[in-house]
Structure formats: C-alpha cells, structure tokens
Amino acid sequence: MAPSWMQLLLVAVVVLLLFGGRGRISSIMGDMAKGITSFRKGLKEEDAEKAVEDDDMVNITPEKDKAKSSNS
Numbered sequence: 001m002a003p004s005w006m007q008l009l010l011v012a013v014v015v016l017l018l019f020g021g022r023g024r025i026s027s028i029m030g031d032m033a034k035g036i037t038s039f040r041k042g043l044k045e046e047d048a049e050k051a052v053e054d055d056d057m058v059n060i061t062p063e064k065d066k067a068k069s070s071n072s
Contacts, residue, residue: 003011018025
C-alpha cells in the first residue's frame with residue numbers, strides 16, 4: 001500500500017518545519033546553544049574571579065591594633 005498524496009504532503013511540511021532554513025525548531029535549538037555557551041563562559045569567568053580573590057587576600061591589620069583592642 002503506497003502512501004497517499006496527503007500523507008506525503010504532511011511529511012513534507014513536518015520536514016520543512018524541523019529542518020527548514022528558519023524553522024521554529026532550528027531557531028530554538030540555535031538559541032539554546034547560545035545560552036549554553038554563555039552559561040559556560042560565565043562559569044569560567046566566575047572561577048577566574050574566585051582564584052584572583054583567594055590569592056590576593058592579605059591581612060593588613062597591624063599587630064599593635066589587635067593587642068590594644070584585646071586589652072581594652
């Protein structure tokens with residue numbers, strides 16, 4: 001039994017929607033890929049900032065001030 005012309009037309013429309021140049025599905029997938037890329041970029045930047053913050057932390061409080069505040 002061969003498919004009718006209506007079934008072939010329906011399959012053609014579905015294929016055009018899924019794989020067409022500006023089909024909804026292809027644009028959604030492109031947007032999702034951009035979102036994942038920007039998310040990963042944000043994670044890398046956050047990790048770099050944390051590494052800089054941890055390495056640059058230096059205690060600059062003079063020892064004299066600590067001794068005076070504990071005696072008072």
